[in-house]
Amino acid sequence: MAIFTDPIRDYADFRPGDAEWLHLLVGDWQLIADLAFADLALWFPTPDGSYVALAHVRPSTTHTVFHRDFVGERIRADLKPLVDAARESQTIERSSEADWTTEMAMRVEAVPMVRNGRTLAIVTSHMDLSSSRMPSRLELTYRQCAYDLLKMGTLGLWPDFASPTGSRRGAPRVGDGLIRLDADGVVEYASPNGVSAFRRLGDVESLEGRSLAEVTTALLKDRRMVDETLPLVVTGRMPWRTEIESRGVSLSLRAIPLRNERERFGALVLCRDVSELRRREMELVSKDATIREIHHRVKNNLQTVAALLRMQSRRMVSDEAKQGLEQAMRRVATIALVHETLSQGLAQNVDFDELIGRQFRLSAEVASPTQAVRTERTGEFGELPSEFATPLALVINELVTNAVEHGLAGRHGTVLLTAERSRRGEEELLTVSVEDDGVGLPDEPRREGLGLQIVRTLVTSELGGRIEWTARNGGGTCVRIDLVLNNNTAR
Template sequence: MIREICEKFTNLPESSIRKLEKISEGLPVLSELLETDIFIDCLVDSDRAIVVAEANPEHTSNYTKSVVGEYAYRKNEPAVIRTLETGHPSRDYKALTQESKYVTQNVVPITDDENKKIIASLIVEEKMNGNQTNEIKFLTDTTKEILLNSLKMSQERKIINYVKDGIIIFNDKGICIYQNVKIKELFKEINYKTSILGEHFDNIVPDSIKFSDLVNKKEGWNTEIFIADKVLRLEYFFIKHEVKKNLVLFLKDITDIKIKEKELMLKSVAIKEIHHRIKNNLQTIASLLRMQARKAEDESVKKILNDSINRILSISITHEMLAQNGFDNLKIQEVIKKILRNSVRENINENLNLKISIEGDDFQINSDKATTIALIINELIENSVKHAFKNKKCGTIIVGIKNEGEKARISVVDNGIGMENRKIKKNSLGLQIVKSLVKDKLDGDLNIKSDNNGTNISFDVKLDQN
């Protein structure tokens, strides 16, 4: 668009047009940084200039539509014509926009170094009675660097990400040549000078590092400091121009973030402590039941109490793991491993050489489902260990895990005598617990296959989708 307009309405040579195209690449970043509308105008005749490029901030623009290709008349925008004619910057000139709105214009000339001629003007507009006049000094004092390579912002696009943070720019001597409004706000909150233009780096930056130390660094630098009850993050990086380097400082108030991080840490500690206490309480209940079982004379009562103890301990396992890591999600294989150690230790026959293994996938699951799976696995393993290997000297139990995406299938397979030979009742409490948990808690199905070569019991687990 710049080339098309210039070739049609001006006599600018190819080198000048290329320069304007280069400068225009950095305008969007400058516009967001200064929060103002920025234009490039070229002279058409003694009374008119034409807009060849523009950039508007996302939320604070004075315009509702593009004005590229429209004229700027002397009577409406005298500063534009004055600067194009004289080559002098024009500050705080009142102007009437193409949309009939009054604004204040600050204008600097754009020159072609090859022939020393003025080829265009760079216009920064703000609403009447704006508060950014001092910041336009940044444009005037560094006109050459801005216009020659637009502060290299077309390449340093990441600067856009910082426009809501405090921004200070220092020249190669460490003198502040720009500060945005946010810096003034931050410095006021920490009782620092709010107007720092012309001040040296070492006199204004709330950090112990010196400008000379930063200049010698090959890369940028970032740090966090605590000052006036605030936590500030400082990030420095350099923008090179020929042999000179401008230093840019981004200053962000991260106090709220740090407070939230501390709150989360305290909550995590509290949650871990809660799980630890639940685990201890469950183990206390199990100990009381164990004492009761020892005193019971009826073997059937002992069996019922011991089964209840194992169920309570299987629940406590998940709380033990949650107390250790503080996260709600647990790895399924780790849960099952702990269940296996508990069930085998409590129920294995000393004369049985039993091999138990876990095969398949591993994945994370929330604590509620982990507790349910722990109960189910406890029932199935306990049942196999107690009943599947009667009159056998050796046996195997394999816990298989298969992640199928939206759901997972977990199976407990033994090579025992089969359920018919075990004479397991279809309405036994253990199976009732398993069926109820699979259906109501896991939203899955239970499948039982059993013959003389062993038993395969599998169930589905509906997985949470991230």
């Protein structure tokens, strides 16, 4: 997938960290768009003196002023002088008068994003001025916060590489709750949603004028479980995330320090009630643990069945009955191995290479107690959906056993297992081959035994594939299986 800086890589004079810094900006500038109640566009200078739009973000706190996507297009002639001025002065430039369109009046600001003394790109902010009402205290505070962050961008202080970049579930947003702190960590302003979030934790007083660190400390019941980053987040000293929990309520906090050239003069703290998210995650963890335990118990039960079959085979007088029970024991053990693999992970898919790596050699050794059989593997199965794993493992087990017992027919030899993944249009294909260098196919068709009947049934009915026996080049037999994997479940 192409990223937004790809179109400019041929001529962009990026130094170490510059491209990553712009990606960090675009990854976090939804925050500014929401605070500024404005659309933001990122412009990059081109060699011919113009600018190209690299990215655009719309606010979630108000309506957008641009309904058409203009990313990848050149800058408008009327906007270029303002962007040129910001790039040259490395300060925020504001249009002298409202920029009227056919539908609304806009106030446009151009903000140079400066890093190590160089203007890497310019952000333009486009805010609708057509509404004539007086802005509320919340709007004025939000816009001031947006201005402070953009001003930090002109100084190279925002975005900060120390900020969390992962897509952690429950990351707070502006609309979830915003608290502005002064340099000492005292609350200057708390949005209604921010106040409500702390009230759910148990705080019933107003937040403004109080130390957020002291408020948070008073709400914590079990301080042994406190995240060590919490003091630095609630005082606004570091741009980190943390969580606090009290009275069954989980609150996610993110701090963004506000700095100028000399000092830190305040901070923003975003907060979000993630109680329901964490409850669902705990339910999923519990379900995953239950599923793993079920696979583990099924594996144990199958191993018990295999042990009973082994004990029963020892009591048999007939060689044919012994052989039949031993074959049944191997099949049960193969299914148990698949469940053992499923019990060790949480994914829907199975690393089939790891599973079959153990099973392949074991199948050959069990089938050839008195002959030297060498096993070789080429290619990769990759991850397969769990519903493929059991029948395919059984099929390979039967084919390897058949190759040793009938293909090599008591002689020394080699059994080769090959896997190949490929694509045919939208379909993902898996081709599996089991080859031996033994006596080859019989001249006349023989009656299929139980093992080959199981193989044919599993391949055609369970796996929906096709199987074919052919003579191997150089002598021996090759069994080829063609399967179509579901793109939604196999990777």
